[in-house]
Each structure stands twice: as C-alpha cells, then as structure tokens.
Amino acid sequence: MLSNPLHATTEFVPLGGLDRLAEHLPTAWIEEALSATGTASIRRRRLPAEQVVWLVIALALYRGQSMPEVLASLDPALPSASDRPVSKSAVTQARQRLGAAPMQSLFNQTARAWCAQDAERHAWKGLSLWAMDGTTFRAPDSADDCLVRMRVSPQARAKSPELPEPWTARAVRMVCASGKQRTLLTSLLDRRRYKAEALAECYRRRWEIETSYRELKQSMLGEALTLRSQQPEGVEQEIWGALIAYNLVSLEMAKAAIQAKVEPTDLSFLRALHILQHEMIWAVGMAPGKLPAHLLRLR
Incomplete structure (x- = not known):
C-alpha cells in the first residue's frame, strides 16, 4: 500500500x-x-x-x-x-x-x-530476421518461383532518388496455413542458397510478430x-x-x-x-x- x-x-x-x-x-x-x-x-x-x-x-x-x-x-x-x-x-x-x-x-x-x-544462434542461414507489419498487394499469377519486374512509383523515387525505375524481385508461390495460395516477393534472388521451400517456411515466421502483439496486449496488459x-x-x-x-x-x-x-x-x-x-x-x-x-x- x-x-x-x-x-x-x-x-x-x-x-x-x-x-x-x-x-x-x-x-x-x-x-x-x-x-x-x-x-x-x-x-x-x-x-x-x-x-x-x-x-x-x-x-x-x-x-x-x-x-x-x-x-x-x-x-x-x-x-x-x-x-x-x-x-x-x-x-x-x-x-x-x-x-x-x-x-x-x-x-x-x-x-x-x-x-x-x-x-x-537465432539467425536464419546467417541472416538476421526482421518483421515489418504493413499491407499487401495483389499480383498476377505467375510461375511458382520466378523473377518479376515492378515499376517503382514516382512518389517513392522522389523521396529516394537512388531507387531504380524498375525493381527486380523474386516471386515465390506458397500455400498459407488457411490453404490459400499467396505470392511471396523477396530480394533474395539466389535460388541455390535460398530455396523456395525454405523461403516459404521462413515467411511463416513473419506471423510471430502477430503473436507478440497478442502476448503484449492480451497476456501482459490483460486486454485492458x-x-x-x-x-x-x-x-x-x-x-x-x-x-x-x-x-x-x-x-x-x-x-x-x-x-x-x-x-x-x-x-x-x-x-x-x-x-x-x-x-x-x-x-x-x-x-x-x-x-x-x-x-x-x-x-
């Protein structure tokens, strides 16, 4: 007291x-x-x-x-x-x-x-894993593992002039826990080192940040x-x-x-x-x- x-x-x-x-x-x-x-x-x-x-x-x-x-x-x-x-x-x-x-x-x-x-100890293939929570964009269907070129918006290039006009990324199709197909975009282009299956498994760890939010707001703060x-x-x-x-x-x-x-x-x-x-x-x-x-x- x-x-x-x-x-x-x-x-x-x-x-x-x-x-x-x-x-x-x-x-x-x-x-x-x-x-x-x-x-x-x-x-x-x-x-x-x-x-x-x-x-x-x-x-x-x-x-x-x-x-x-x-x-x-x-x-x-x-x-x-x-x-x-x-x-x-x-x-x-x-x-x-x-x-x-x-x-x-x-x-x-x-x-x-x-x-x-x-x-x-917690690294993945020698890399540190970081999560950013944001929104998603719908992309056309493509092969299960292919390279795609996307246009960088003028607004983004105005803020960061060093950005290229097109951005090359790797699109990996994966099946999420709900059974829906999703496309994972990544800058890790080396298919031999970063296999599609390993990338899909690594992406599932991204949802751990949602678990952290629940632990913080519900478990620790008691859903106040x-x-x-x-x-x-x-x-x-x-x-x-x-x-x-x-x-x-x-x-x-x-x-x-x-x-x-x-x-x-x-x-x-x-x-x-x-x-x-x-x-x-x-x-x-x-x-x-x-x-x-x-x-x-x-x-």
Whole structure:
C-alpha cells in the first residue's frame, strides 16, 4: 500500500524482486538514457528518475494491479531520510518529470543490445530476421518461383532518388496455413542458397510478430481497454515501458530456451510472465545471496 513506509537508502538499487530482470538492464544503461535526454535527477528526490524508469516498466508487468499494489509488491528503496509514505501525487509528478523521451531512448538502446545477444544462434542461414507489419498487394499469377519486374512509383523515387525505375524481385508461390495460395516477393534472388521451400517456411515466421502483439496486449496488459495514463506524455511513456517490459520477459524466455535446447517460440509467454511475477514478489523476502542460485534453477 502507498501508506506503507518505504525504507531509505543513499544509493540507487534495482527495485526489490527485479534482480533477475535487472541483470539484463544495467543501471548504467538507464543512467545513459536519462543523461542523453536531460532527465537525470540532479538533486536527491524520494523518487529518483532511475527508479521511476523501473516503476514505468513494472506498470506493464503488473498490469492487473493498482499503483499502490505495484509499489507494495516492488517495495522500492527510496533515497529519503524519513519513513513518510509516497503519495499518489508524488508518483504522478515523478512520471511527469521523467517524460517519454528517456523510455524511448532506453528502448532503442536495449533493443540493439538484446538483439545482438545470441544473434548467431537465432539467425536464419546467417541472416538476421526482421518483421515489418504493413499491407499487401495483389499480383498476377505467375510461375511458382520466378523473377518479376515492378515499376517503382514516382512518389517513392522522389523521396529516394537512388531507387531504380524498375525493381527486380523474386516471386515465390506458397500455400498459407488457411490453404490459400499467396505470392511471396523477396530480394533474395539466389535460388541455390535460398530455396523456395525454405523461403516459404521462413515467411511463416513473419506471423510471430502477430503473436507478440497478442502476448503484449492480451497476456501482459490483460486486454485492458485503456492505459493508466491520461496525459499524452504519460501515455507515450507508459507504452515505452510496456515494450521494455515485454522485451525483458522475452529475453529471459530466450535464455531459458537456450539452456533447454528448444526454440523460444516453444515456450509459453503467459507462463513465463506468471513465473516472473510470482518470483519477483516472493524474492523480496529472500536473502540476496540465495537469489542467483534460485533464479537459475527456474530456467
């Protein structure tokens, strides 16, 4: 509860129970994001910017709990000499001071670093896989695997003059899970290295991004119709926090998958989220020296 006294400390430490996730998100990264956006805490506050970052991330991890319950579960150590409770207005003001820019900066920084981890293990034929969600275009039927030439629009060439007038692509016909035939366009023209069957199988992995959206919005945020924040800056800040929280859970799943010698997609996101939520609450009362060994066994 917000009325519970929060113990004081003179140095920043990760929020209680977040030790496992804090291994992936060093304090130095948070400080760098705050410094780069000019939002670092210059003077001692009861809610320093570093801990507000973790609080915003925790809002996504504990989506089904109120703000007082989130603070009570995390039991943050605040740099204050008094045992006065942290009021709701103090939390609101702290989030307003933080803004959205540090969360966006931290997301970009962590996304680059985490993508580089174990990149070779998750590569496909030596290539990194990236997904972009967008729209589709209908094309005339052609051979199952052929080259096509498409005209680049004047609008596209005006924005990017280096684009050629015609664009050569490879069209591979495939059958999707629903049984419908679709045409996959790709710039990978080497048929010997990138066989049509392998491309079709790789394309099916593109739908994993839809699974990620469902995990983020339904499993983690509980299909909530609205976010907590009411101000535009707070909404943007909360979204960046949710994205970082989702990536933290996914990263821990990837690490566990490596040890289990399975694919991360073979693991249940909802189960992993519940385990981390319960363990973070339970870990508050555990001796710090026992945490690493216990959390390692969870994997």
